[in-house]
Every structure is written in structure tokens, then in C-alpha cells.
Amino acid sequence: MGEQDILKTELRWAAIAVAAVALIVAVIVISSVTRMLQPPSHIETIDPAGLHVSGEFIESNLGTTQNPDGSITVRVIATQFAFVPHCLAVPVQQAVTLRVTSPDVIHGFLVAGTNVNTMVVPGYISQIHTVFRNAGNYLMPCHEFCGLGHSEMWSIVHVLSRSEWHPDVNGRVSCETRR
Numbered sequence: 001m002g003e004q005d006i007l008k009t010e011l012r013w014a015a016i017a018v019a020a021v022a023l024i025v026a027v028i029v030i031s032s033v034t035r036m037l038q039p040p041s042h043i044e045t046i047d048p049a050g051l052h053v054s055g056e057f058i059e060s061n062l063g064t065t066q067n068p069d070g071s072i073t074v075r076v077i078a079t080q081f082a083f084v085p086h087c088l089a090v091p092v093q094q095a096v097t098l099r100v101t102s103p104d105v106i107h108g109f110l111v112a113g114t115n116v117n118t119m120v121v122p123g124y125i126s127q128i129h130t131v132f133r134n135a136g137n138y139l140m141p142c143h144e145f146c147g148l149g150h151s152e153m154w155s156i157v158h159v160l161s162r163s164e165w166h167p168d169v170n171g172r173v174s175c176e177t178r179r
């Protein structure tokens with residue numbers, strides 16, 4: 001095998017490596033543009049020890065709120081081994097902001113069949129903007145191993161049609177009050 005043959009082989013492998021990288025970059029770009037699959041870039045901190053005592057994530061403030069300006073905010077706590085609240089009610093075809101945090105360990109937050117997918121890290125608020133395209137029930141499992149009860153940690157998202165969407169006087173909507 002001469003010097004030229006070795007050079008040819010090396011160039012061929014280099015071309016394969018470059019093609020593999022180009023393919024990976026293309027998949028990232030195409031999925032982020034067409035499927036809106038992007039890593040969360042929101043950085044906001046919160047004291048994980050005081051979640052239940054005061055502030056945005058006290059129990060009475062969890063769940064879905066239609067704000068005075070009409071925007072929708074959903075607040076969720078991911079804790080070993082449950083999401084609070086256990087069921088989320090959101091409107092179809094409307095911008096929804098999800099805000100999630102954890103008082104204990106790292107959890108995963110994913111709504112099957114949508115672009116909602118993030119990690120929930122204690123000390124940080126994970127925020128996701130999304131639009132649920134179709135009404136129906138969606139499974140929301142924890143997808144980050146968080147302890148022995150990890151497999152039991154899941155919720156349901158009810159995506160409600162316009163006729164099912166009835167905020168109360170405070171703008172609150174829950175799975176129980178949806179009719």
C-alpha cells in the first residue's frame with residue numbers, strides 16, 4: 001500500500017465523518033424549525049425550600065390561570081413522586097406558558113405528542129411556550145429517573161375545546177371544573 005493509497009483512505013474516512021456531522025446538524029436545524037423542538041433556554045432561579053411557604057408556587061396558585069390579558073399560565077410542581085396538580089386543563093389552539101419547578105431532585109417534564117419536553121431542576125423554573133393543536137387527553141410522564149417511585153410519576157393533560165373552556169371569576173381552570 002503506497003502513500004497515495006493511505007491518503008485516499010484517510011480522505012474517504014474524513015468525508016464520512018464530515019457527512020455524519022452535517023447530517024446531525026441538519027436533523028437539529030430541521031427539527032427545531034419545522035417541529036419546534038428546541039432545548040429550553042430560560043434561566044430563572046427560585047428557592048426550592050420555600051416553594052410551599054410563599055410566592056408563585058404555593059399550592060393555591062398551582063394549575064391553570066387565564067390572566068387578565070387573556071394569556072394562559074400553567075404552574076406545576078414536580079416532586080417525588082407526583083406532579084401537582086395531577087391533572088392539567090389547557091385550551092386548544094391557544095398560546096400556553098408552562099412554568100415548572102422542583103423542591104427535591106431533578107425530574108423530567110414531557111407531554112406526549114407535543115413539543116413540550118424539558119428537565120425540571122431544583123432551584124430553577126423551567127418555562128415552556130407551546131400551543132396544543134388538538135383537543136384530547138395527553139399523557140405527561142416524568143422522564144428523568146428520580147428515585148424508586150419514578151415509574152409511578154405521571155400526569156394527564158386535558159386539552160379542552162373552546163366549548164369546554166370555562167375559566168372561573170379568578171381565571172382559574174382545573175380538570176374538575178371543566179364542565
Ligand code: CUA
Pocket residue numbers: 078079080081106107108142143144145146147149150151153
Ligand atoms: Cu420524577 Cu422521574
